[in-house]
Amino acid sequence: MDEQIRELVADVLDLDEDKVTAALSPDDTEYWDSMNHLRLVTALEEEFDIKLTMDEVQSIENVGDIYAVVKRHKGEQ
Amino acid sequence: MDKIQKQQIKQATDWDELVATLREIEKSDFTSRDIELIFRNIERLKSEGGSKIAFLANHTLDLLPNYLSIFSALENVKTEHYVAPYNQYFQEFLTESSGLLEFDADIIYLDLSIPGLSPKINHLFLQLDNEQKKQELDRIVDSIQKLANLSKQKTNATLLVANFVQPSCPKAGIADFQLGFGEVEWYTRLNLKLIELFRDDARVFVVDKNNVLSRQGKLTSSSAKMYYIAKMELNEQALSELSLELVRYLKAIKGLTKKCLVLDLDNTLWGGVVGEDGIDGLKIGKGYPEGEVFYDLQAYYQSLKQRGVILAIASKNNAEDAEEVFREKSDMPLSLDDFAIRKITWNTKNHSIEEIANSLNIGKDSIVFIDDNPVERELIQNTLPEVGVPDLPSDPTGYLGVLQQKNYFEKLFITEEDTNKLEQYKQNAQREELKNDISDINEFLSGLGTVLTMEMASVKQLPRVHQLFTKTNQFNVTTQRYDASKIEQFITEDKWHLMLFSVTDNFGDMGTIGVVLLEQGPDDIHIDSFILSCRAMGRGIETAVMNTLKQRYLLSGNKRVMTAKFIKTQKNKPAEKYFEQQGFSVNEVADDNEKNYTISASCAELLACPEMKMIIGD
Incomplete structure (x- = not known):
């Protein structure tokens, strides 16, 4: 699943996949702005058929947080 | 999009290649995860000189330019964008060298919504009195008028003003219409005001955002989470x-409107192939499914003509056969005169379209071509790529939906030359009259402007007659299901009178809606079948028809007596008392399910029925 998320993040932020690490955060790339943060959320919700809560959306600070939140929704630890 | 498509987009080396790549992708495959990637590649390859579009809003519209940019690219239109800072729509006009004024937009899109404009209306609607609601409405209209004036004074742009989205769930619930000045009424009046304000303005146009969101459904147009x-x-x-x-606006403003619609004939204007099925075998006209599909399509093309689109034909056919269809088939919205030019030959269609473009002196890029045959469409797409060729589904019931979604013929105005205004004014006057109190059903029916035409059936009407016999269940007195050869006999043999009746009224043409089959004896006449389509029931048609029969056969002295039969079925209850109501008497009850009736010339009276114009043919 991490791989699927990495591909998606790379698409939305238009990055090479190898640049997408768990530590990647908005500070590291110019395209991860507040609008693309929302687009990232929409794309994740579409891709994995989940609905993030408002708190979750606001608490995502890096790609690692995305892995965690998607897994929580899909019931995987 | 799949990986290969993404690679192609990233590797496109120029604008044309990118546009061609994008056009290969289904629009529904542009998902949220792809938008940014496509947008950035459009930005990478577009040259200077695109249409400049500025966005002013009191809510977050920052992602709109990405979508607009992609959908414009699909039309081969380049765009540049400026999104004004949130909620700064007045400041942007009033501040010297603001971002907006520096940008020098061709188009300004102003999208204000009520939460930002009027917290009172948004939150406290039920606590406001009518005067306060009116004040808020006037204040908002006044602001928009001021913004429109500023736009005209300070910029060279065309201003597009979004109207206001009516709430799906009014605060007063279903009692909203009873409030005196309810929420839906408030939004409706506000939107109406915008239409009135800018109707005659050549630089300001209202965008029907309320309707645009309704198309997909207001409840699925927003995410509460993203809003908060x-x-x-x-x-x-x-x-x-x-x-x-x-x-649509962008294309209209840039003058990218197509001018001419070139239509195929067989299976495009009517169902069937005239050269194979013959005129009688073609499916066109009201009253049966296949006929109505093509009737509606023709009516749509007719309405495009009213919008100022030139209609033309490119068909592989014998010209005489095709032209005869237009002469013989009366139940068609289009006539030969509606077409500016007709190429009905055995030449290839790319050749015909080139000839059409030449004789009308228009560019091939001003032409749209409609053909049911994918091979012909492919041919035109390959030989004349500048012609618009909509892809059609295999089922013709889907054609209209596809064509209505297209933006080929959008114009900001439809001028007097484009359309025949006189006709519209006439129809409106008639509807106004109908609005007056309708208390009495006869008065209502009399006001419909019904015209009932009765005529002897001819062989060319056989398909429709056959259908009435086979498909009508409710108002059908004997439910005899005759086959086509039998019906042909009724039409041609003197002993039988097969009469059809059709109805038009102020609202349109219902087509052939009934049939009566009469068998002549030496001094009597027998009603073998009497069939009325359910669409025409309850309008006094059945009485008007019987009056005509009485007049024609009995009161004229032609026959001494008229007889009839009713055979009960599971479904024909609506016709059960028909002959009694028309003054017939029962002379024999064969069994529970069958009754025989008679009426003599001396007893026949014309019964009262709603006013309608009668046209009796031979």
């Missing part, structure tokens, strides 16, 4: 839909 986090009122799906609407 970012004041994003429209989700990506809604932004995509709104962009498609804005592209």
